Amino acid sequence: MAIALTTLVAEAQRYLNADSISDYCPNGLQVEGRPNVQRLVTGVTASQALIDAAIEAEADVILVHHGYFWKGEDPCVTGMKQRRLKALLANDISVLAYHLPLDVHPDVGNNVQLAAQLGITVEGPLNPDNPRTVGLVGSLDEPQSARDFARRVHQVLGREPLLVEGQQMIRRIGWCTGGGQGYIDEAVAAGVDLYLTGEASEQTFHSAQENGISFIAAGHHATERYGVQALGEYLAKRFAIEHIFIDCANPI
Structure with missing residues (x-):
């Protein structure tokens, strides 16, 4: 059709x-x-x-x-x-x-879709006072170590993430898919144990280490594969057309 x-x-x-x-x-x-x-x-x-x-x-x-x-x-x-x-x-x-419409959508958005993949319960925006902040905060059902959570990220995304490991167990998580490393200070202010995004900058290491949280950079491409698939599936079902997702490898 x-x-x-x-x-x-x-x-x-x-x-x-x-x-x-x-x-x-x-x-x-x-x-x-x-x-x-x-x-x-x-x-x-x-x-x-x-x-x-x-x-x-x-x-x-x-x-x-x-x-x-x-x-x-x-x-x-x-x-x-x-x-x-x-x-x-x-x-x-x-x-x-x-771009941004697919990051922020509450059903097919990159951020909510990544949360579903990683078993994170969404609680709300990373910074409710700044609507331009593209990111969410949520929690895990059970606390776990940063290394254990990083292993789950690796298993789900098929890519070994960069981990800056803090001392505390991980329960509360902030995240923003893609190039969201600039939101790490807002994640600290939100009281997270770990902040996850796609990329890292040189200063990201220091922000995580000096603020006592863990940080994961899981890949820009890898963290943003799920929203477009979900939108494609929605449109395919809505109009009874064929949908094919093609994942062109990208290590970044």
């Missing part, structure tokens, strides 16, 4: 409340392809590898978390950008991208 591309886009916009969220890139339809959709491919980033795999899969639409046209980037269609867009346009494939 095929649906109109405009119908798919309108539902994604509505479901994610995308028009109300200020972001660093345009959310929604970034590249327009054929007018009807039967097969939807999802992935984390609209890289050349994902485009090539989507072409092979005969996709009509690629839905991603990391799309194109970021604020501050060179607007010229040259080099890598030209090759990507040329492949999409030549094969009449659309790109639909959602």
Whole structure:
């Protein structure tokens, strides 16, 4: 069964409340392809590898978390950008991208989906006083050591995380998928035992160590694989179309 591309886009916009969220890139339809959709491919980033795999899969639409046209980037269609867009346009494939709307959504968002994967009970926002803070706080059913929790992260995500180990047992956790290491001070203020995100900066080590909490960097790509899959499944069920998630390996 095929649906109109405009119908798919309108539902994604509505479901994610995308028009109300200020972001660093345009959310929604970034590249327009054929007018009807039967097969939807999802992935984390609209890289050349994902485009090539989507072409092979005969996709009509690629839905991603990391799309194109970021604020501050060179607007010229040259080099890598030209090759990507040329492949999409030549094969009449659309790109639909959602960044912050997919991070914060209460059902299919990256943060709630990662919590479900790791067995964390969501309690609320990391910083209720700052709505621009993209992150959550929650708890484990039973306290465990930082090393034990890091082993679970490794098992679930299939990637050995970077661990800065504190002394206390882990019960209360703050987290933000992707490049959320800058929120570690807000996590400390929230009283967490461990803060988890995708990436680490040099100063992250010192913030964790000197504030007496544990820290895990589990990979930007690895922590953001689940929201786009959940959104893809939602749209596939809503419109009875085919959905394929393609995970292009990324060690970062």
